[in-house]
Amino acid sequence: MDKTYQQDILSASKFIIFGKIITSLVLIVGLISFGLSKEIYSLCLGGAIAIIPNALGIWFASVKARINPNVDIKVLARTVEMTQWVYTALFVLVTVKFLSFNSSVLLLSYSFTFLGCFIAPMLNKPQIRMT
DSSP: OOHHHHHHHHHHHHHHHHHHHHHHHHHHHHHHHTTOGGGHHHHHHHHHHHHHHHHHHHHHHHHHHHHOTTOOHHHHHHHHHHHHHHHHHHHHHHHHHHOOOOHHHHHHHHHHHHGGGGSHHHHTSTTTOOO
């Protein structure tokens, strides 16, 4: 795989994670402005469950691409997808089993934060891009 393709993939992935972080922060500020500061814990858990598995999947794919530069893009995409599913399931199981939280706020936060990947194309415009 060409070096520029790897950089493009990682750049796009960073914008997806950045979009999720932005949506999570918007939701946190929104709840604080409505006076629901008691729900911040559940909100942060939902955001973390949406962001961290994706970041881990991207990290694993980038390591795989560095080790084997000729790896197919489909293999890298599958690595990100499977890592994200496995770690999301693991985080949800740990959260449900060991932590106390408001489940409706956690689900709302996870869903809203996951939608952050749809604002990533808007963040990748040349007017906004900082790289």
